[in-house]
Amino acid sequence: MTTPTPAVRKPRSSWTPAQIALTIVALVLSAIWVSPLVWALSTSLKTPTESVASPHWIPDDLTFEAWKGVLDAGNIPNWFVNSVVVSVCVTFIVLLTASLAAYGFARTEFRGKSALMAVTMAGLMFSPAILGVPLFTTVQALGMVDTYWGMILPQCAPAAMVYILYKFFQSLPRELEEAAFIDGAGRWRIFFTIVLPLSKPSLSAVGIFTFIASWNNFIWPYMVTNNPDLMTMPNGIATVQNAFGIVWPQLMAGGLIAGLPLIVVFVFFQSQIVRGVAHTGLAGQ
Amino acid sequence: MSSTTTTLATTLRPRTATAAESARLRWGRRFQHGGWFVAPFLVLYGLFVMVPVARGLYLSFTDANISGDHTSFVGLDNYREALKDDLVWSSLWHSVQFTLYVVPAIVVVALLMALVAHHTVHFKWLWRLCFFAPFLLPSAVVGNLWWWLFQPVNGMVNHVLGTDTPWLTQKSTAMLAIVVATLWWTVGFSFLLYLAALQAIPRHLYEAAELDGAGAFQRLTHITVPNLRNITGLVLALQILASLQVFDQAVVMYQFTPGPEESTRTFVQYTLEQGFTSYRVGYASAISFILFLIIAVVALGRMWLLRDREEGTTR
Numbered sequence: 001m002t003t004p005t006p007a008v009r010k011p012r013s014s015w016t017p018a019q020i021a022l023t024i025v026a027l028v029l030s031a032i033w034v035s036p037l038v039w040a041l042s043t044s045l046k047t048p049t050e051s052v053a054s055p056h057w058i059p060d061d062l063t064f065e066a067w068k069g070v071l072d073a074g075n076i077p078n079w080f081v082n083s084v085v086v087s088v089c090v091t092f093i094v095l096l097t098a099s100l101a102a103y104g105f106a107r108t109e110f111r112g113k114s115a116l117m118a119v120t121m122a123g124l125m126f127s128p129a130i131l132g133v134p135l136f137t138t139v140q141a142l143g144m145v146d147t148y149w150g151m152i153l154p155q156c157a158p159a160a161m162v163y164i165l166y167k168f169f170q171s172l173p174r175e176l177e178e179a180a181f182i183d184g185a186g187r188w189r190i191f192f193t194i195v196l197p198l199s200k201p202s203l204s205a206v207g208i209f210t211f212i213a214s215w216n217n218f219i220w221p222y223m224v225t226n227n228p229d230l231m232t233m234p235n236g237i238a239t240v241q242n243a244f245g246i247v248w249p250q251l252m253a254g255g256l257i258a259g260l261p262l263i264v265v266f267v268f269f270q271s272q273i274v275r276g277v278a279h280t281g282l283a284g285q
Numbered sequence: 286m287s288s289t290t291t292t293l294a295t296t297l298r299p300r301t302a303t304a305a306e307s308a309r310l311r312w313g314r315r316f317q318h319g320g321w322f323v324a325p326f327l328v329l330y331g332l333f334v335m336v337p338v339a340r341g342l343y344l345s346f347t348d349a350n351i352s353g354d355h356t357s358f359v360g361l362d363n364y365r366e367a368l369k370d371d372l373v374w375s376s377l378w379h380s381v382q383f384t385l386y387v388v389p390a391i392v393v394v395a396l397l398m399a400l401v402a403h404h405t406v407h408f409k410w411l412w413r414l415c416f417f418a419p420f421l422l423p424s425a426v427v428g429n430l431w432w433w434l435f436q437p438v439n440g441m442v443n444h445v446l447g448t449d450t451p452w453l454t455q456k457s458t459a460m461l462a463i464v465v466a467t468l469w470w471t472v473g474f475s476f477l478l479y480l481a482a483l484q485a486i487p488r489h490l491y492e493a494a495e496l497d498g499a500g501a502f503q504r505l506t507h508i509t510v511p512n513l514r515n516i517t518g519l520v521l522a523l524q525i526l527a528s529l530q531v532f533d534q535a536v537v538m539y540q541f542t543p544g545p546e547e548s549t550r551t552f553v554q555y556t557l558e559q560g561f562t563s564y565r566v567g568y569a570s571a572i573s574f575i576l577f578l579i580i581a582v583v584a585l586g587r588m589w590l591l592r593d594r595e596e597g598t599t600r
Contacts, residue, residue: 014406018501026401026408030415036469037418039441040430055444093329101326108319116323123334125584129530129553130577133560133569134341135333137351142332157330187317216423218533223561234423238537248433255426262421270413278481 037256044253051248066249067257076257078229079236083215086151086232090214093156095207099199102165103191107177123159129219136223146227154224155214161206168202168279169195205276208269215262233258345571351564363571373572375547376555379460383535383551384528386464391524392517395472399479400509413480420473428537431466435538453538456548463535463549470534471527475520482516483509522587526580532557552576 043051044066046059070076105117135154136145144150172195180190196203218234225231231239237258266273345363349356367373402412419427434441435452443449452462490508499507532553535544543550550558556576560569 019406022401022405023407025397026405026412029398029401030412033415033419033469036430036434036441039434043433052439055439055441097326097329101323104319104322108322110319113319113323116327119335120327120330123330125526125577125581126334126338127526127530127580129532130573130580131334131337131341132553132557133566133573134337134344136560137344137349137566138333138337138340153329154333157326157333159330159334162326187319187322191322212421216421218424218537223557234425237423237429238425251429251433255422255429259422259426263418266417266421267414270410270417274413274477274480274484277477278484 040252040256044249044256046249048247048249066247066253069250070254070257075228075231075236076233076254079231079233080261082148082230083232083234085148086155086221087211087214089148089152090155091207091211093152094158094161094210095203097156098158098161098206099165099196099203100191102162102169103195105162106166106169108187120159120162123157124163126159132219132223139224144224146225146230148230150224151221151230151232154220155217158210161210164206165199165202168199172198201272201276201279203276204269204272205279208273208276212262341570341573344567345574347567348565349567349570351561351566356567359567363568364575366568367572367575370572372550372555373552373575376550376552377575379548379550380529380531380552382460383463383467383531384525386460387467387528388521388524390464390468391472391475392520394468395475395479395520396513396517398472398476399483400505402476402480403483416476417473419470422470424470424533425537427466427470428534431462431469431534432538432540435462454545456546459539459544459548463531463538466534466538467528467531475524478516478520479513482513486512518587518591522583525583529576529580529583 038057042057042059045062045064047061047063047065050060101120105113105120139145139150139154142150144153176194176198177190180194185193215232216234217232218238221230221232221235222238225235237254346358346360347356348359348362398412398416402409402416405412422430432453435443437443437449437451437454440452442452450458452458486509490512491504494504494508530553531551535549535551536554539549543554552572553576556569556573559565559572
């Protein structure tokens, strides 16, 4: 052991030529992907006249007028609250009902289970885009047009999330649950104290993607609300162009205000998201 | 220490359940049935998926309007009309055209991004953030942003390329503009799937190949690519299904119009125009089911392909 064997490599410098080349490719791609956002920021800090002058990245006279104008329009805080209420409720309901259903399908036996499972999986093929019109008339019949519930509940039946969690629960070793069973714990206790804590990465991935989808959902709130007080951020922003006419700095400031909350959230949660995607087994399917 | 002894003592002692305890047990036993776990989801699913599906199917055989008054049964008339409706076929073609352009682009770019982000040693978080950030934007914001970027005069795209193409107002580039915006917006999701798949490839495969003298390119073609086959199938399926339903970003980029010479009216857009602008709910439901049939064929086709492969391989 005193003489180093040839198989043991010297710790090589991380900046090999290959690494430098890869990093340059990554830098170029990142620059292309971020530049539209930077351009939006640059536009939002210009005066309306300067924004339509020949394109340049750094504003000549920096102004926050557009940001102030959008914020003072009075509706943004309202839209923001609506978006938070809708997305938080949707995420909570989906996490609870989808994980319960996935557990029921993965770990319990009852008559008609495989038929119900098949019906649920058929839901992978239906999307709000296809169901749009009949979904609207159903919600209308339930008297939920122009209500929070009308915006929230139809987003709470994603078969895909049940499927992802079902696959994950199936991959958990049964022994953990069996030990608790022998100790006399019921299914519900096992679900909440053993299965859910083990599923944190998967649940956070499902939760985060549900939240993103709900926060950015445009078509459904657009169809189900006429009341401007119930508008969510994406819908409000889409109508800003009508309110202001086409004033680019205002449009871009509004867009950044609508988009920033999720980007900030992602900065903090990005490693959990990547781990969650890996953990669900979705990627290695 | 003391708590352990107490639990041991209580479990060992033959116990007589109090009334409250046995009531709780009985309650507990009644709800042990697996049906209670799936019930909450199935209620929502029934109300907001199955009922609309059944309702849509029924409406597609009627001449219903949005108010629901004076509905009468018209048999297959709506479907017959749809087959003869040029706008059904042209809008369907626009959605298919969009899918044919955007799906290969997403797969190639997402894979490239994932390889780069996986194999670089430094700043991995930065690449992840940059590639994924656009996915976090609402579709309306994406639509407005690219509407601005594609402006013929003083738009950033023309400025960078040194051209003066009227991207959004001529038929030949109108769809391309939506494809570029969508690629930029949604590639991050597929990128994450690829990244997770790359991380799941066992390291020892690469180490063994390296010891056997395989170069970087050989490792890529012999280890990485074969191991990504499954995830590519998943990405393709998800993207095809999503792309056929394109709507949001397209209508925002074209301010809810059908685009230059009606070249960007997508299928979902036409459905909603019929349902909410022309108030022809029955007809709109019928054409929705045509799209559903296409999507069902794609989804079942994927299942069939997968089954075929699982039987073929020994794993």
